[in-house]
Structure formats: structure tokens, C-alpha cells
Amino acid sequence: MIYTCTLNPSVDYVVEAQQIELGKLNRATKTSYFPGGKGINVSRVLKRLHIHNIALGFIGGFTGQFIADELKREHILTDFITVPGQTRLNIKLKGERETEINGEGPVISDKHKEALIDKIKQLKKGDILVLAGSLPPSIDDTFYVMMMEEAKKRKVAVVVDTSGSALKQAIAYEPFLLKPNQMELGELFGVSIHSRHQIIEYGKKLIDNGVQHVIVSLAGDGAILFHKDVILIAQAPKGMVKNSVGAGDSMVAGFLAAYVNEAPLEEAFRYSVAAGSATAFSEDLCTEDEVYRLLEQVTIIRMEDRV
Numbered sequence: 366m367i368y369t370c371t372l373n374p375s376v377d378y379v380v381e382a383q384q385i386e387l388g389k390l391n392r393a394t395k396t397s398y399f400p401g402g403k404g405i406n407v408s409r410v411l412k413r414l415h416i417h418n419i420a421l422g423f424i425g426g427f428t429g430q431f432i433a434d435e436l437k438r439e440h441i442l443t444d445f446i447t448v449p450g451q452t453r454l455n456i457k458l459k460g461e462r463e464t465e466i467n468g469e470g471p472v473i474s475d476k477h478k479e480a481l482i483d484k485i486k487q488l489k490k491g492d493i494l495v496l497a498g499s500l501p502p503s504i505d506d507t508f509y510v511m512m513m514e515e516a517k518k519r520k521v522a523v524v525v526d527t528s529g530s531a532l533k534q535a536i537a538y539e540p541f542l543l544k545p546n547q548m549e550l551g552e553l554f555g556v557s558i559h560s561r562h563q564i565i566e567y568g569k570k571l572i573d574n575g576v577q578h579v580i581v582s583l584a585g586d587g588a589i590l591f592h593k594d595v596i597l598i599a600q601a602p603k604g605m606v607k608n609s610v611g612a613g614d615s616m617v618a619g620f621l622a623a624y625v626n627e628a629p630l631e632e633a634f635r636y637s638v639a640a641g642s643a644t645a646f647s648e649d650l651c652t653e654d655e656v657y658r659l660l661e662q663v664t665i666i667r668m669e670d671r672v
């Protein structure tokens with residue numbers, strides 16, 4: 366079973382406006398709400414690709430209830446821990462450019478943290494655990510480490526899609542998959558990355574450190590996959606971008622969906638890029654049809670036979 370874990374879910378409040386001026390009254394032309402948070406996005410895309418999964422994490426208040434209701438409506442299994450306080454509302458402003466204001470999230474007590482660790486302790490060999498998104502302010506990075514330790518003891522494959530020191534600490538646990546974007550890859554090594562050459566250099570370092578698969582996502586420029594035997598470079602399909610929120614999460618879901626269906630590595634990567642781009646070209650997350658439509662437009666080249 367695939368489990369996604371979102372410690373700090375969100376309701377994504379998407380506000381479209383012709384122009385947004387700070388310090389003025391701006392009128393929206395369209396507003397919408399989506400259940401959000403990185404792990405929850407992975408769960409939603411997996412489900413659209415017919416992969417059963419269970420969403421874990423903390424939810425609270427009317428916003429948390431919205432997430433639970435929406436996931437139920439989409440027939441996604443959940444095992445959330447309900448906490449006092451409100452799940453955050455993340456504002457996604459769409460004017461001439463995309464601007465995001467992510468909320469803080471509720472305070473999580475030790476009792477609730479332990480309850481989540483207890484759920485991780487129920488996982489079994491062969492399960493996959495996706496740890497995705499930021500931590501709420503009341504939880505420090507060592508919490509991801511605790512979860513990774515429990516997963517490792519049980520031979521559960523771990524996927525990590527977060528940033529900052531939580532991402533850095535994940536490397537020691539030799540995760541199954543890391544999906545940094547270019548900026549996050551640079552942060553991992555304390556450098557700013559400006560060239561493909563540098564991406565390759567630092568991507569390889571992650572593999573040398575024991576990470577099994579690394580996908581560095583490059584927005585409209587596609588992505589690069591690193592594995593101990595091969596480096597694959599994908600060009601993303603071209604299209605009209607409607608919403609890049611969740612594109613990275615869709616990549617993770619696309620890769621996992623193909624992997625659990627035993628697709629070869631290159632096909633799993635193709636699926637991953639198609640899912641990311643399909644989300645970028647959609648208002649909500651990608652649909653299965655859109656992923657299939659884009660599959661043949663993803664071009665992949667093999668950089669070299671061995672890293």
C-alpha cells in the first residue's frame with residue numbers, strides 16, 4: 366500500500382484577478398477551493414491513476430473537514446488525526462504572475478504526534494511512505510527523521526518531497542525517491558544552481574550518498590532523473606500553463622503509479638513528467654486522460670550509461 370503523509374495540509378484558495386495591486390481593493394474574476402498540501406495532492410493524483418493509497422496527516426477545524434469531505438467524495442482512503450485548531454488556508458493568487466501565501470497551520474500536541482508515529486509503526490515491508498510538504502511551526506524537523514527511522518526499521522520505501530533541513534536529513538536514510546526542484550537541490554548543498562552541468566553534478570552526489578532515485582524538476586524545462594545506472598533527461602511538453610501548483614506532487618504520483626505497475630524506469634519517468642505537465646496545463650490536478658495525452662510528447666534522452 367502507498368501511504369502519503371501531509372503534516373501540514375491546506376485548503377488551497379485560488380483567486381484569479383485581472384490585475385493585483387498591493388494596497389488597493391482588488392476584485393477576483395474567479396475563486397475556487399481545493400484540498401491541498403503536497404501529500405494530499407500525491408494521493409489525489411494516485412487515485413486518478415487508479416492506485417489505491419491512504420492519506421495520513423493532521424487535520425483540524427472546518428478547513429480540515431473540507432479536506433476530509435473532498436477526499437471522501439473522490440473515494441480516497443484517509444486515516445487523518447484530528448487536532449484542535451484549523452487546517453491552514455493557502456492563498457494562490459493568479460494575476461499576471463502566480464503569487465502564493467501559505468498559512469502556518471495549527472499547533473500539534475505531543476499526544477497527536479505520537480498518534481501519527483503509532484500509525485507509521487503499523488506499516489509493513491513493501492509499503493511505500495510519501496513524506497511531503499513543510500512542517501507546521503510546532504513540529505521540528507526531527508519528526509520527519511523519526512518517521513524515516515520507523516519506516517527504515519520496517520523496510521518501508523520512503524519518498525521525500527520537502528525542503529530545507531528536513532530534506533537534508535532525509536539523505537542519510539537512503540530514500541527510494543527524492544524530488545527536489547532546482548532551488549531545493551541547491552539548498553541541499555548550500556549552493557545556488559544556474560546550469561545543467563551543476564544539476565548533474567549535485568544530482569549524482571545524492572545518488573553517491575545512497576538515494577535510490579532522484580528527480581530534479583525544472584518546471585517548463587522538464588526534469589532530470591538520476592539512478593545509480595543511468596541519468597535520463599526529459600523535455601516537458603509545451604502547452605498553456607493554467608496552474609503550476611501541485612505539478613511537482615503530480616510528478617511524484619506519476620512516477621509511483623508507473624513503478625507499482627512495474628513499468629521500466631524510463632517509462633516511469635515519462636509518466637512522471639507527463640503527470641507534472643498535465644497538472645501545469647489544468648486548473649486542478651491532472652486527469653488520467655490528460656496524462657495519457659501528453660505521454661508521447663515527453664522526449665527523454667539517456668545521458669550516459671553509468672553515473
Ligand SMILES: Nc1ncnc2c1ncn2[C@@H]1O[C@H](COP(=O)(O)OP(=O)(O)OP(=O)(O)O)[C@@H](O)[C@H]1O
Nearest residue numbers: 546582583584585587601611612613614641642645
Ligand atoms: N510551464 C510548464 N510547462 C510544461 N510542464 C511544466 C511546466 N511547469 C511545470 N511543469 C511540469 O511539472 C513538473 C514539476 O514542476 P516544478 O519543477 O515547477 O515542480 P515544483 O517546483 O515541485 O512545483 P510545486 O511545488 O508547485 O508542485 C516539471 O518537471 C514539468 O514536467
Ligand SMILES: O=P(O)(O)OC[C@@]1(O)O[C@H](CO)[C@@H](O)[C@@H]1O
Nearest residue numbers: 375401402403455467498499611
Ligand atoms: O507549505 P508547503 O507544505 O511547503 O506547501 C504547501 C503547498 O503550497 O504545496 C502544494 C503544492 O505542491 C499546495 O497544495 C500547498 O498549498
